[in-house]
Amino acid sequence: MQFDYATQILEGSQRAAARLISWLEDEDERAYEWMAKLYPHTGNAYIIGITGSPGAGKSTLTDKLARQIRKDGLKVGIIAVDPSSPFTGGALLGDRVRMSELSTDPEIYIRSMATRGFLGGMSKATGDVVRVLDALGKDVIIIETVGVGQDEVDIIGIADTTCLVLVPGLGDAIQSMKAGIMEIADVFVINKADKLGADQLSAEVCGRLSMDAHIKPSDWTPLVRSTVGVEDIGVLELWEAIRLHREFLEQSGSFHEKRRQRTYQETLRMIHTELFKAVREALQSNGRLDRAVEDILEGKRDPYSLMQKVVSEWLSIPQAQKEAS
Amino acid sequence: MQFDYATQILEGSQRAAARLISWLEDEDERAYEWMAKLYPHTGNAYIIGITGSPGAGKSTLTDKLARQIRKDGLKVGIIAVDPSSPFTGGALLGDRVRMSELSTDPEIYIRSMATRGFLGGMSKATGDVVRVLDALGKDVIIIETVGVGQDEVDIIGIADTTCLVLVPGLGDAIQSMKAGIMEIADVFVINKADKLGADQLSAEVCGRLSMDAHIKPSDWTPLVRSTVGVEDIGVLELWEAIRLHREFLEQSGSFHEKRRQRTYQETLRMIHTELFKAVREALQSNGRLDRAVEDILEGKRDPYSLMQKVVSEWLSIPQAQKEAS
Numbered sequence: 001m002q003f004d005y006a007t008q009i010l011e012g013s014q015r016a017a018a019r020l021i022s023w024l025e026d027e028d029e030r031a032y033e034w035m036a037k038l039y040p041h042t043g044n045a046y047i048i049g050i051t052g053s054p055g056a057g058k059s060t061l062t063d064k065l066a067r068q069i070r071k072d073g074l075k076v077g078i079i080a081v082d083p084s085s086p087f088t089g090g091a092l093l094g095d096r097v098r099m100s101e102l103s104t105d106p107e108i109y110i111r112s113m114a115t116r117g118f119l120g121g122m123s124k125a126t127g128d129v130v131r132v133l134d135a136l137g138k139d140v141i142i143i144e145t146v147g148v149g150q151d152e153v154d155i156i157g158i159a160d161t162t163c164l165v166l167v168p169g170l171g172d173a174i175q176s177m178k179a180g181i182m183e184i185a186d187v188f189v190i191n192k193a194d195k196l197g198a199d200q201l202s203a204e205v206c207g208r209l210s211m212d213a214h215i216k217p218s219d220w221t222p223l224v225r226s227t228v229g230v231e232d233i234g235v236l237e238l239w240e241a242i243r244l245h246r247e248f249l250e251q252s253g254s255f256h257e258k259r260r261q262r263t264y265q266e267t268l269r270m271i272h273t274e275l276f277k278a279v280r281e282a283l284q285s286n287g288r289l290d291r292a293v294e295d296i297l298e299g300k301r302d303p304y305s306l307m308q309k310v311v312s313e314w315l316s317i318p319q320a321q322k323e324a325s
Numbered sequence: 326m327q328f329d330y331a332t333q334i335l336e337g338s339q340r341a342a343a344r345l346i347s348w349l350e351d352e353d354e355r356a357y358e359w360m361a362k363l364y365p366h367t368g369n370a371y372i373i374g375i376t377g378s379p380g381a382g383k384s385t386l387t388d389k390l391a392r393q394i395r396k397d398g399l400k401v402g403i404i405a406v407d408p409s410s411p412f413t414g415g416a417l418l419g420d421r422v423r424m425s426e427l428s429t430d431p432e433i434y435i436r437s438m439a440t441r442g443f444l445g446g447m448s449k450a451t452g453d454v455v456r457v458l459d460a461l462g463k464d465v466i467i468i469e470t471v472g473v474g475q476d477e478v479d480i481i482g483i484a485d486t487t488c489l490v491l492v493p494g495l496g497d498a499i500q501s502m503k504a505g506i507m508e509i510a511d512v513f514v515i516n517k518a519d520k521l522g523a524d525q526l527s528a529e530v531c532g533r534l535s536m537d538a539h540i541k542p543s544d545w546t547p548l549v550r551s552t553v554g555v556e557d558i559g560v561l562e563l564w565e566a567i568r569l570h571r572e573f574l575e576q577s578g579s580f581h582e583k584r585r586q587r588t589y590q591e592t593l594r595m596i597h598t599e600l601f602k603a604v605r606e607a608l609q610s611n612g613r614l615d616r617a618v619e620d621i622l623e624g625k626r627d628p629y630s631l632m633q634k635v636v637s638e639w640l641s642i643p644q645a646q647k648e649a650s
Contacts, residue, residue, distance in 0.1 A: 032629045039627035053378055169494065263628070264618045268608065270632040272601045278640050279596060293589045302364035303588070304357045307595040311603055316641045 006037035009135050014109055017136045021111060024128045027277060035128065038135040043259070045077070045134040048242055049159030050144045051184075056165040057191045061229035061238075062144045066108050068239045069140050077133035077141040080112040081126055081155055109133060123154040124273045127266050130158060156184060158262060160255070161245045163187045163238070166205065168197030182208065185222055187241045193226035193234065202226060220248055279314055331362035334460050339434055342461045346436060349453045352602055360453065363460040368584070370402070370459040373567055374484030375469045376509075381490040382516045386554035386563075387469045391433050393564045394465050402458035402466040405437040406451055406480055434458060448479040449598040452591050455483060479594075481509060483587060485580070486570045488512045488563070491530065493522030507533065510547055512566045518551035518559065527551060545573055608635075 008016035023031035048065075050058050059080070066076045111129060113122070126143060133141050145155050156162050164185035169192075188209075190202045205224055223241040227234035249255040283289040295301045333341035348356035373390075375383050384405070391401045436454060451468060458466050470480050481487050489510035513534075515527045530549055548566040552559035574580040608614040620626045 032633060036627045036629040039629060040624050260618060260622060263621055264614065267618060267621065267628045267631065268605060268614065270628050271608070271635050272604050274632050274636045275604060275640065276597050276600055278636060279600065280593060283593075283596070289589065289592065293585060293592060296588055296592065297585060299365050302361045303592045303595050304361040304364065306592065307599045308357060310596050311599045314641055315600070315603055315607075315639050 005034040006135075009034075009038060009132065010041055010137075012137055014106075014136065017109070017132050018111075020132055021129050024125055024132070025113065031128075035131065038131060042131045042134040045130070045138050045141045046246060047130060047159045047161075048140060048142045049156040049162040050142060050165060051156050051162065052165030052167075052189075052191075056167045057229045058144050058165050061165060061189065061191055061227060061235070062142055064229055064232050064235045065239060066142060067105075068235045070105060070107065074139035075107045075137055076109070077136070077138035078108065078110040079126060079129050079133070079141065079143045080110065081122065081143065081145045109136065109138065123158070124266070124269050126155045127158055127269070153184060157265065160249060160258065161186045161242050163189050163242070165189045165191050166201060167192045168195045168201045186220060186245045187238070188222055188224045189238060190224065190226045191229050194228050194231075198226065219252065220245065220254075275315075279310065282314075283310070330359040331460075334359075334363060334457065335366055335462075337462050339461065342434070342457050343436075345457055346454050349450055349457070350438065352598075356453075360456065363456060367456045367459040370455070370463050370466045371571060372455060372484045372486075373465060373467045374481040374487040375467060375490060376481050376487065377490030377492075377514075377516075381492045382554045383469050383490050386490060386514065386516055386552060386560070387467055389554055389557050389560045390564060391467060392430075393560045395430060395432065399464035400432045400462055401434070402455075402461070402463035403433065403435040404451060404454050404458070404466065404468045405435065406468065406470045434461065434463065448483070449591075449594045451480045452483055452594070478509060482590065485574060485583065486511045486567045488514050488567070490514045490516050491526060492517045493520045493526045511545060511570045512563070513547055513549045514563060515549065515551045516554050519553050519556075523551065544577065545570065545579075604639075 005016050005020055009020065020031055020034055022028075024035070050062050050065075052058050062078060062080075066078055069076050111133075113125060113129065130141055130143070143155060143159055162184050164182070164187075166188065167190070188205050190198055190205070192198065193202075202224060209222055209224070223244065225234060225238045225241050227238055229235070246255075249258065283292075292301070292306055296303055296306070330341050330345050334345065345356060345359055347353075349360070375387050375390075377383050387403060387405075391403055394401050436458075438450060438454065455466055455468070468480060468484055487509050489507070489512075491513065492515070513530050515523055515530070517523065518527075527549060534547055534549070548569065550559060550563045550566050552563055554560070571580075574583065608617075617626070617631055621628055621631070
């Protein structure tokens with residue numbers, strides 16, 4: 001008899017969850033059967049996104065927030081997403097450091113993730129891992145990302161409440177705001193608030209918020225909270241701000257709409273990632289892509305025509321449209 | 326008779342280039358015909374990547390570097406890539422600011438880009454724009470990115486020489502190094518070198534480099550240069566370091582291998598992006614995806630089974646394999 005990962009995970013087995021997550025990261029097809037079985041049991045966890053520049057103290061703050069949430073008797077999952085190194089892979093070191101600090105509490109599950117280097121795969125994989133932790137019974141899942149790139153914006157788009165962590169002295173705060181990252185934040189966290197410049201930064205953010213009130217397409221006015229992560233100061237207030245945002249989402253009806261949009265994007269992403277994987281594997285098998293690249297380098301063909309040829313030949317969408325209707 | 330964008334661009338028309346780039350950004354299919362025609366005329370420009378945290382002074386440094394390169398009589402293109410805002414789009418303000426500073430020199434062409442919000446689309450679009458500027462006759466193309474996410478790593482992977490800009494006081498420098506960003510740098514730039522802590526940062530980087538000499542899979546030992554961008558100090562030395570790296574690539578044979586790998590990745594990326602466009606359009610037409618999402622939200626189906634169903638129906642790999650062989 002086959003080992004039943006779905007039942008095991010629903011009963012709270014972290015070992016079974018860890019195995020399934022590894023399969024997901026490796027794009028192992030065995031994962032899908034269990035993910036399909038787990039899916040109806042997901043959607044219960046509340047998802048918090050924590051993002052901000054490297055050095056902003058996100059890891060420490062995430063840990064303290066997790067402990068704070070535990071005080072309410074809620075189970076917590078943490079997904080730490082590191083941008084991958086193209087050569088050495090990313091998350092391993094961070095993983096070990098984090099585990100040692102929080103591993104005393106069995107109800108906090110931490111997973112670090114690094115990309116496997118394939119396009120867009122990180123957002124899909126993060127969504128998958130969220131669902132596994134959700135099925136595992138976690139009440140709150142915190143996704144922590146490093147950096148402010150497009151991939152991070154996509155990943156953080158999974159969250160119900162997004163916290164942007166800023167710190168005084170980390171260059172010009174307005175710089176990161178210019179980059180358009182401000183609009184994704186539901187809660188601004190001024191971390192290391194005991195440092196010089198914290199009050200000014202806080203005032204700057206508030207000023208920008210009142211100025212740009214129109215750019216956030218909802219009626220929610222982002223909250224600003226000050227914390228000192230390492231000293232556990234302001235963490236309760238941060239957790240309260242997150243709960244205020246949750247209440248807002250639930251009472252305004254935005255919650256359902258947000259989840260609908262997320263399901264829409266995730267479904268699209270899943271289909272695309274799976275299609276690309278199949279096409280990539282087919283192109284790479286037997287050195288077919290290698291030959292095409294040699295032809296391109298020798299000027300015998302160009303990648304634009306190749307791209308159009310591959311897509312038109314490999315996708316039989318008209319048939320699928322018939323089937324689906 | 327149709328307007329011949331390819332000939333116009335090869336003759337140096339910045340207007341024709343700007344139009345073609347807009348089509349590429351909009352994923353307008355008209356672009357591909359001209360890109361296919363231009364492709365054989367590309368591959369001549371040398372590509373420099375400039376990356377680092379927001380606030381590191383990359384824009385100023387890029388401008389000064391461009392002016393320095395112009396002194397050698399070389400034509401320069403600058404592509405400034407901003408992480409997109411999911412709501413308002415990114416690059417417009419930066420674009421205007423930059424144009425006013427360098428627009429006096431007609432041989433410096435600047436283009437700011439923001440994502441249109443699609444996965445991996447930014448890297449593909451940046452590669453496309455590099456080729457347009459290459460065909461336009463630019464000798465050196467500088468790609469400047471904000472942030473340290475996976476998208477930026479992909480974009481910067483297009484460059485022949487990658488410069489990582491660090492500044493003293495911008496949080497813990499070791500933080501960004503932990504994130505695996507160090508391995509992508511061919512030249513480290515300690516900018517704002519007149520600030521407190523610059524010497525220490527420089528020593529730290531040199532220390533890490535001698536420690537981690539094994540992680541960079543090439544015989545190139547990254548160079549470390551100090552600059553004060555706003556005062557134009559050290560920019561000539563930075564340009565010399567870039568030229569040293571170029572000589573190394575050309576003499577060691579790495580240059581061809583690097584271009585081959587880039588072509589390989591770019592071809593894959595093009596197919597990835599084009600697939601997504603096809604998938605998105607097919608699923609969105611007639612509200613098909615909307616209906617599937619409603620079913621998923623109501624628990625009637627799960628996205629994993631849907632994904633596998635769509636992929637198995639749409640993919641005609643056997644036929645494509647026959648065609649390609």
